[in-house]
Amino acid sequence: MRVQQTFKNNKPTIYLVGTPIGNLDDMPPRALKVLEEVDFIFCEDTRTTSILLSKFEIKNNLISLHMHNEFQRVVEVNKLLESGKNIAIVSDAGAPIISDPGATFLNELKKQDLEFNISSVNVGPAYIHAIVASGFISKQNLFYGFIESKNEVSKKNELLNIVKKYNDENIIAFYESVHRIKSTIKILNELLNHDQQVVVAREITKLNEEYISGNISEVNEFIQSDQFIEKGEFVIVLDKYQVQSLELSSEQIANKVKALVDDGYKTKQACEFVANESTFSKNEIYKIYLDFFK
Structure with a gap:
């Protein structure tokens, strides 16, 4: 498990930076600052990113990262992170990862025995x-x-649905409040297979940004x-759908x-609700219930 307090440690960081979808003037100050200060920028197409950097008079080291070399770049970035380098990842336009390269790369990198931050x-x-x-x-x-x-x-019932x-x-992905985050995660733990991958994020982009994965x-x-730390509002991200089918006795089902x-x-x-949790059909569960309580 990873608990990342992004801005409260000295670990190297991978910044996932969004770029303008059209008008380059939409590029905000913090994103420009990150692109200027990191040691390397990994980009979908170095030619496209060069145009963006040139407009804002930023000079930096550009390295290609596209769908055909994501696995290859894992080894290279692994070495950069080991030496304490910070990197940025950008796509040609919009958010990296979302229908763009980077997800496979990050997924593989997180499997390595390294300590680093990932921040968007x-x-x-x-x-x-x-x-x-x-x-x-995921697409x-x-x-x-x-x-x-x-x-x-x-x-x-809502979460199960x-x-x-x-x-x-x-x-x-969904949002949850500070007052209900514990109960929601507890219920998800009951519903999902225990190897289901989850990320819980809070205070995103703020000083207290934290990712629990x-x-x-x-x-x-x-x-x-x-x-x-029960502070802020939370985003919960589920990797994929894996509902647990519980092996329940007839008495447990009826109860x-x-x-x-x-x-x-x-x-x-x-x-119907209990059927979603078990290996029995709705009609079978109804019959079991009647046998015990009718």
Whole structure:
């Protein structure tokens, strides 16, 4: 598991920098400052990036990073990070990683036994910053917004619907408040396979920027601990859809349905909810429930 407090350590950093999609004057000051100060810039096309840098009178070392050499660049960047160098990654236009090179490269680099930061700059809203910095590989991503449910059972149903509705080719991102982050991660730990990869980000681009990444079991353990800082608003990013199918006894199934019914759910809804968690069908669960409680 990785816990990254980006601006509170001296580790080398990979900056994922967004560039203008058309008008070069859209380039903001902080992004320019990063491109000026890093030791190397890895870019999709050195010719395109040269035009951008030339406009703002920035001189730096440009190295190509495209879909055909991402694995090759891992070794090279590994050595740069080991020597304490900071690098930036840019695409020709827009946010790197999002339908552009970089995800495979970052994913492989995170497997190396190295300590470094990954931080995104000028890539739009908070959820895009988190997706870009996650290093998850996917051509598709879904932004859900804030989790709406406050009641634990309702929230569990909402989260289950999110991960069940979308296929395993989607990265799923959503927001959560400081008051509910612990319960939400706890529920995800119950729903997802324990090796499901998750990133929880807070205070993105601010002094207290923090990224917590690992499998859901590790992340849940950390977030429920005293080490976790409950401040700011959070982005949760799920790598892909992996709902846990639990092996439940008939008695456990009946009791789960009864608990939901007692909480106000209709029997049909309760059976459907439990079916999503188990290897039994909705009709089988309904019959089991009737055998125990009718």
